[in-house]
Amino acid sequence: MSSSFGRFFKITSFGESHGQGLGVVIDGCPAGLKISTEEIQLELDRRKPGQSKITTARKESDLIQVLSGIYEGHTLGTAIGLVVYNEDHKSGDYDNLKDLYRPGHADYTYDARYGIRDHRGGGRASNREAVARVAAGAVAGKLLQSLLGTRCLSWVEQVHELKAQIDPDSVTLSQIEANEVRCPDPKMAEQMHAAIQQAKSEGNSLGGVIRFKVEGLPAGLGDPVFDKLTADLAKGLMSIAASRSVSFGLGEEAALLTGAEHNDLFVLKEGRIATQTNRAGGVLGGISNGQTLWGRITFKPTATLLRDQETLTKKQETTQFKARGRHDPCVLPRAVPNVDAMVNLVLADHLLSFAVANLGRLKRALVH
């Protein structure tokens, strides 16, 4: 069950980095949602390799094929099959990796688990797997947009030691897309860009932090006690390659406040129950409270380095190796649409669960 995610809006992905292709099946998307191939492609283009000087040079058009489940521009309610074929798989680049374990990569752990692996470009462990998530996330995002008028917005907040100072409430998609780093602070984005290029030129790599927000959610999304909104988001976000931590609201900083300092007090805003502050990140007891949902994900620096590293072979012999394959010196700019996708997928799933959580909503659904 490792390649499926979600309960009501469920996706199942497949594909290796240098195999024939990748794809995803979406099962449980309600019928009647208007969506075009272009809308899905748009999100894939945001994560496409080769989009800038600070991303991998691999050339993939990542053209999505809709094999089923969408007819005449609308979802049918049946399983949506989406496929992208790999084009630029220079498998030869990876011949030298066949029998060694790259530091920081999953080569060794895949071998330990499966006793066999597709060594080309990391196989199933490659970041390229995100194609499937992003394609499915585009459909989830459209569903949210269509039903709630909102969806997730993520951006790069930190690269290595460079932290942007941004008012999160004012961030827009166009600000995010305005530069190649996907940091809505243009000046900091320039510095980040330079830092990434510098690291690249040194055969090194950088990590950082992505922040996400979802405004305008209704209160009530989230299933106690194990499928809390925060729990499912944590799983989805920690399943993204290179993620190392996930937090909601103040996150780690919450430990430094007392209860009297941390509690968000309830107040009326425009006749509706709201909170004065939003340290909780829009979730109470694992259920959305109608305030902006927000949090952060930390990504480690890319494990692939264009410099010599010592490592072990399958036969336990020491060897030197230097990566030749194309890669991102910093995964964050292209991870932004991936974060959007995972958050949208979790929210779409929980929106369906919410719809049937009480008799009142259920009765309204069944009226005809």
Added chain:
Amino acid sequence: MSSSFGRFFKITSFGESHGQGLGVVIDGCPAGLKISTEEIQLELDRRKPGQSKITTARKESDLIQVLSGIYEGHTLGTAIGLVVYNEDHKSGDYDNLKDLYRPGHADYTYDARYGIRDHRGGGRASNREAVARVAAGAVAGKLLQSLLGTRCLSWVEQVHELKAQIDPDSVTLSQIEANEVRCPDPKMAEQMHAAIQQAKSEGNSLGGVIRFKVEGLPAGLGDPVFDKLTADLAKGLMSIAASRSVSFGLGEEAALLTGAEHNDLFVLKEGRIATQTNRAGGVLGGISNGQTLWGRITFKPTATLLRDQETLTKKQETTQFKARGRHDPCVLPRAVPNVDAMVNLVLADHLLSFAVANLGRLKRALVH
């Protein structure tokens, strides 16, 4: 599906804080595991209320009843039903909460979701729900111990601004259990204890950080791509009440290192593949690499405050309220066994998945 967790070693919990009782069904525990009621009780006793001056005064013996699935001291392979009856439910303490929304609690969000709630002591949102997790986690822990000779060890690393300086590799269970805070640094534990009592006397509360480790795991646990070990742990740990962030290995600090600084190099240790350092926290590509699994969870300060707070009623009227119910001024000491439980549950689940992940292991299992 909100009250179930796990795929192969699956638990389903139920129970409200002030209802008749709580319980859990474990489905998928292999037959033939030797386990006694006492072993389960032992873990429950670690999280039992009323165990010290810095925990809630609620008196519950939390005696576990084994209703099924264990016979003559061994698991039968069938569903294990465990029940704990509530004893000290002073529901009257909560009468004043019936129609108001406590800040930082899930009262409002439960109402938004369900349109109805059991207001007594937080109902299903209460920390008391952890009884079920801890009971199930005891069985998972025994399974791990029996098969691998290891299981999770957690401790309090930080309370508010007080951070312990501990060599994590040397921490033992007896060190953790040596004081009421469950911090294996005895001097810091005293300071933490004082800080919690101080906060309590001021009607305030504190948060902090719990660290966990699992030594001696085999390499290969973790399912790509959504059920990564880290992803499932993140979900399990973020489903614990009051958790705000979860991280693995260096976590947030990973963003501050370059790739060359962060990669753990493979080396041979005692003839086996190991890593020189363990910044990754024992997981590569979501799969255990045979090194110590470790990470941290941040908990917010308890939302319940024994002081006046302004809030809203269900009818959207402003009101003052001061908590009367018993509560923990700092959830961390009693959250330690809960963290152990969730980690053990995830590992037990992944151990079963690992056993059938390749043909070699599967064939060995089927030999007779």
Added chain:
Amino acid sequence: MSSSFGRFFKITSFGESHGQGLGVVIDGCPAGLKISTEEIQLELDRRKPGQSKITTARKESDLIQVLSGIYEGHTLGTAIGLVVYNEDHKSGDYDNLKDLYRPGHADYTYDARYGIRDHRGGGRASNREAVARVAAGAVAGKLLQSLLGTRCLSWVEQVHELKAQIDPDSVTLSQIEANEVRCPDPKMAEQMHAAIQQAKSEGNSLGGVIRFKVEGLPAGLGDPVFDKLTADLAKGLMSIAASRSVSFGLGEEAALLTGAEHNDLFVLKEGRIATQTNRAGGVLGGISNGQTLWGRITFKPTATLLRDQETLTKKQETTQFKARGRHDPCVLPRAVPNVDAMVNLVLADHLLSFAVANLGRLKRALVH
């Protein structure tokens, strides 16, 4: 995952025949459903042992305890925990079975699977496990009744060679409950009763057929392609102890008709789309068509015989044995509420799935 059933309205059962007790957790029942303990008890009383001369003499009051999820007469939306304690477990009756394999029973197969078993009264394989299903089914039935004004009605149609001639459309619950066989044809019921008593007196047992119907279902229940309504019903019904076949509509007889004879033609009835005949059993392509859902389940004769049978011991030695434990000479009368329960559970599950299957219904649910 063997003890869970359902996706949206999910139940998890536990309990052995002669253990401490049995129970079930219902996860996913919408909040706000009015239901009393008495309503659940009523269904349990229908399947209770010792209710007549043709059922087992075991004395169990089967009193249900509601441990969670129902508060002040309404469901909370959280997990509903239900428990029944065993009272009349005369385990001594089964001492002679500890090391032998009863013909037609699951003793040998449980040993082959688990390497250990609770031999007392069949343990987990006992029909007594149905207590959990029936209790959960009562809640599902109430949900259906409340939302659709209908729920399942089952009755005994055949015992051994005795087949009742009944107009299924006119059968009512009171007709079914009017006699101990639960056959709404009173004259045939008498003959069946006599046949069962006769078999009992000979230490023998009888099987038969139960028919079920659900009138007044909306069209649209059923998920293509694997979770068809018929597929999920087949699974639920074939999971009942002693069931040997399940069919829908004409079932096996359908093979004897040509397509021109079998197709139900669409016609307007009272301004709504209906079918002239109902050979299909109310389902087309696995989805309900608004006609009466109906089908049949065949039960084998009880395996327990109060007469000598030759069999093998665990050590593969031949032995003679004669059952001493209490049992039903014909399982059908008490299987009727079990069939009701499974059908109601499947329908409740599919009703929730139906509510979110298209954007129109989903939008209506979310309006507020």
Added chain:
Amino acid sequence: MSSSFGRFFKITSFGESHGQGLGVVIDGCPAGLKISTEEIQLELDRRKPGQSKITTARKESDLIQVLSGIYEGHTLGTAIGLVVYNEDHKSGDYDNLKDLYRPGHADYTYDARYGIRDHRGGGRASNREAVARVAAGAVAGKLLQSLLGTRCLSWVEQVHELKAQIDPDSVTLSQIEANEVRCPDPKMAEQMHAAIQQAKSEGNSLGGVIRFKVEGLPAGLGDPVFDKLTADLAKGLMSIAASRSVSFGLGEEAALLTGAEHNDLFVLKEGRIATQTNRAGGVLGGISNGQTLWGRITFKPTATLLRDQETLTKKQETTQFKARGRHDPCVLPRAVPNVDAMVNLVLADHLLSFAVANLGRLKRALVH
């Protein structure tokens, strides 16, 4: 979750009859299984349209593409993505069906559920969906063959009133494949063939019965209490288009025997525990007992008729219509590989579950 099947060996299918293509993702197949594209193709060729005079004339080469999960002839343990593109979709044939509801088809029920449908050739409700099952079933079959040396064998036992008299124990694959009907009784096969051609020439259709058997299974497959082997098989088999009943062992005939006549007595055969007879169909208490697993599925006559039928339009107007699309006058010959597939899928799933059901097997798996 409608398009997924299985728990450990899980498949997710997608595709409409006249969309771009169909496919399936297999998640949970153990790594290291040797399998070629040809082996999968072989099964698809058995169910391919246009294979004889008694099947649909639609021309599809049904060439399978392996997009992921198999590398250098072995499974990787990761998700296996399989795709077949549609070639001969003459959608024009179905223009007249856009706004009417064909009798016996799912047109009306899909509309009731989704409010939208792909009317071309039945869309998702088409028998063509079985491409995905059969492809996945081929992998499951290979796994069984590789681990147990056995897999499912199905054949046509009855067409309309023509019943073959065959010794089931002696039936071989080559006998089944020896004629276009897939009935191993050559004389009866000829009569069946003639009957189907006769029905076709009259614009009519026929149903019938398929029997399956699996020899050489170990005892112990099947999860109590809901995921019994029989329950899961019933679900899988009842999810096949046009199926109307499923039975195990004697099935409906079991009702006509007394317990003394029905019980299979345990005996030693070649030093192993076996049963003298096999009326139970190889399953006791939902768990395999090591005897041949066998049962039957009844299929209704094809709903598509090449003759005038009266029906209703979407606007509830009466209309005459006569099918033009290509179809099978009897689905059974091509349903045989579909039955094989579903049985193999269930068995593969249960084999993995069996491997971790007790501590002994689990320990052996983990030894290294």
